[in-house]
Amino acid sequence: MADATIIDGKAFAAGLRARVAEGVKALKASHGVTPGLAVVLVGEDPASQVYVRSKERALVELGMNSFDHHRDADMTEAELLALIDGLNADPAVHGILVQLPLPRHIDSARVLARIAPEKDADGFHVVNAGLLSTGQPGAILPCTPLGSLLLIRDALGPNLRGKRAVVLGRSNIVGKPMAQLLLQSDCTVTIAHSGTADLPEECRRADILVAAVGRPEMVRGDWIKPGACVIDVGINRVAAAEPGKTRLVGDVAFAEAVKVAGSITPVPGGVGPMTIACLMLNTLTAACRAAGAPVPPEAVLGSGK
Incomplete structure (x- = not known):
C-alpha cells in the first residue's frame, strides 16, 4: 500500500485567506463596511505575544481593521470586563478575541462569557456552542x-x-x-x-x-x-x-x-x-451578518437532518 496523501494545511489556509481577502473587498464595495477584529492581550506571556502578532499581521494583510488592546498583567478583572463592554458597543468592531491564558487573578470563563456572542471570534461562547449543538443557524464556529x-x-x-x-x-x-x-x-x-x-x-x-x-x-x-x-x-x-x-x-x-x-x-x-485562517473567516462572517450581507460559504453548515 502506498503512503498516505499528505494534507497540506499551509497551502489550503493560504487559499482560504485569499478567499477571505476577496470577501473583505466585496463587503467594502457593497456595504461600505471594513471587518474589524479587536485582539486583547493581558500580560507578557511570550507565546501569546507571538500568536497575537501573527493574528494582527494577518488582519492587515487581508484588508481588515486590527484593534490592538495590549494591557499590563496587573490589569484588574473589572477593567478587562469594562474594556469588553466597550468593544461590544463599538460598531467598528465585528469580532473580539481575548488571548488565553489570562493572569491567574482574572476569571477566564467570566471574561469569555462577557463577549457578545455575535462578536465571539473564537466561537467559544456558550450561546455559539448551543447554536452549533442544536443545529441552528447563526453560530460562530x-x-x-x-x-x-x-x-x-x-x-x-x-x-x-x-x-x-x-x-x-x-x-x-x-x-x-x-x-x-x-x-x-x-x-x-x-x-x-x-x-x-x-x-x-x-x-x-x-x-x-x-x-x-x-x-x-x-x-x-x-x-x-x-x-x-x-x-x-x-x-x-x-x-x-x-x-x-x-x-x-x-x-x-x-x-x-x-x-x-x-x-x-x-x-x-x-x-x-488553518486556525488563524478560520479566525479571519470568522471575523468576515461576523461583519457580513452585522451588515446583512451573505456570509462566506465556508461558514455555512449542512442541514443537520
Whole structure:
C-alpha cells in the first residue's frame, strides 16, 4: 500500500485567506463596511505575544481593521470586563478575541462569557456552542474544528454522509465542537477519551479520525483503519535527537500512520495554519451578518437532518 496523501494545511489556509481577502473587498464595495477584529492581550506571556502578532499581521494583510488592546498583567478583572463592554458597543468592531491564558487573578470563563456572542471570534461562547449543538443557524464556529472540517472535506469531498468518524478528545475547544461539526456533516460520530474501553479498536473503526488529546504520538499506526483520513490536531514539543534541541510532533505517530492512512495532516503544517485562517473567516462572517450581507460559504453548515 502506498503512503498516505499528505494534507497540506499551509497551502489550503493560504487559499482560504485569499478567499477571505476577496470577501473583505466585496463587503467594502457593497456595504461600505471594513471587518474589524479587536485582539486583547493581558500580560507578557511570550507565546501569546507571538500568536497575537501573527493574528494582527494577518488582519492587515487581508484588508481588515486590527484593534490592538495590549494591557499590563496587573490589569484588574473589572477593567478587562469594562474594556469588553466597550468593544461590544463599538460598531467598528465585528469580532473580539481575548488571548488565553489570562493572569491567574482574572476569571477566564467570566471574561469569555462577557463577549457578545455575535462578536465571539473564537466561537467559544456558550450561546455559539448551543447554536452549533442544536443545529441552528447563526453560530460562530470554533476556529480549529472548522479548519479541520474544511481539510477533511478537501481530502474526501464535500459529501461525508455515512462516514464513521472518531474524535479522540472531549475538550470544549476542539473535541466536542469537532464532533458536532461532523454530526452536521452526516457522519456517524464517536467521541473517545481516556475512559474509553479498548481505545485502539475504537479508533480502528474510523473512516475519519481526529486526534486532539495533547499526548505526543499517542495514536500508533496500528490504531488506524487502512485508508482512513487522519486529522492530527496535537502540537507537542518534545526532545530532539540533538541535545538541548526540541521538535514539534502531533498526537499521531506520523511515521507509522502515513503508511496506513489514506490521507493525513502533518505537524507542523497541517491543522495549525488553518486556525488563524478560520479566525479571519470568522471575523468576515461576523461583519457580513452585522451588515446583512451573505456570509462566506465556508461558514455555512449542512442541514443537520
